[in-house]
Amino acid sequence: MDNIKIFDEVGDFEWDLAEFAYDTIRSSSLSRFNERSLLLFISFPRSAEDFMMYKYNQGQDPENHEVISSRGASWEVNTNIKRSALKMDYEKDPEGAKMRYECIPPAQRGGFFQYPERIDDCVKTGKMNPAVLENIILTSEIASGAERHFVGFDVEVFKRTLELDATRTYYLGLDGGIESDSYTISLAHGEIFYEQVIEGGDAVEKPRNKPVEDLLIEWKPDKAHKVPVNVQNVVDIVEAICERVYVKRSLSDKFNSGAMTQRLLELGVEAEDKVFSNPFQLAIFTQVKNLAYTGHLELLDEEKANDDLKHLLLVNGTKIDHEKDRGKDTCDARAAAIYLCSNDDPEEITNFSMPTIAGAVRGR
Secondary structure, rough: OOOOEEOOOOEEEEHHHHHHHHHHHHHHHHHOOOOOOEOEEEEEOOOOOOHHHHHHHHHHHHOOOOOOOOOOOHHHHHHOOOHHHHHHHHHHHHHHHHHHHHHHOOOOOEEEEOOOEEEEEEEEOOOOOOOOOOEEEEHHHHHOOEEEEEEEEEEEHHHHHHOOOOOEEEEEEEEEOOOOOOOEEEEEEEEEEEEEEEEEOOEEEEEEEEEEEEEEEEEEOOOOEOOEOOHHHHHHHHHHHHHHHHEEEEEEEEEHHHHHHHHHHHHHOOEEOOOOOOOHHHHHHHHHHHHHHOOOOEOOOOOOHHHHHHEEEEEOOOOOOOOOOOOHHHHHHHHHHHHHHOOOOOOOOOOOOOOOOOOOOOOO
16 A cells, blocks of 8 residues: 555544545545555544544445445454443443444534434324414504514413313423513423332332423514514413413523513412523433433424424533524423423322412312
8 A cells, every 4th residue: 555644533523624634635645646545534433423424334335335434342442441441431421431432423413412312212202282372463552652563372262272181280491582582381290200219228219200291382583574472472371371270380591581470479380580500501401311311201292392402502511502503492491391390299199270360279
């Protein structure tokens, strides 16, 4: 072989840079040595779609005779290494350890859910919102006599079609947006499962809530025509829910949540609004991930919302963010409801309540 070029850790290169370097060196080698050149790629993959996996998949294609590829675990390539010596790495970061030592990459680089297919496993196929959400434009007249228009849903249609189990205890997550972001609510209840824990040296079965999502509503402002969300319409929809079933607790970001929090408190809900700081968001989304990975979570079959959830990013290990062409509003509301439900003590008795303007209350 007249010419050998080695790409070390090409999986860590951004795609455009890796492709540019490859094209440059390949053309240089071919122009000088024709086919008597060899380009080697040595790396563990950083994602299923990085340049290393692109070349690996080319090598696995029987129609591609130019590329040969193989992969193996560290202890298979270097027999001096034992998998047992890597136990601490697997316990601390199982996803990262599989990536580094077994060349099993996550689906996306920098993704919060490195195995987003676990979200798919939590989706209850065919389970949609239990009410009709009919889009309407709401018009109001301001003091000057001018009309202002808002986006909303028909509350009466929602009330007539809403079907929820009144024997359940519900948890409400909210993310408030008006002009530039969506206003989103998520409603969930808990179904009991038992988890084995050690207490006083003995293994005991402790009841826990498996969050089950029942309702997901997103009010989208019309940015093109500058039509904002009608916050009172959101309050009316939430009030209709609270009059129908027992909503025990709610959680929302402080942004745009004052009127909603006050109304929920009036309806007897343990309503809390707080700043969704980076550490807090990381905590609640980590809870969602742990539940998804262990199969203790059930989500509605809402394709776009689930897709947004699967593609969340973890930035610098501290911040939950979204990709440029995706959103995060539904994710925040869902995470809040799931967090409340999973951290509350399970209700082993059922609730029954009749609608009342003060809000549905727990039966005695």
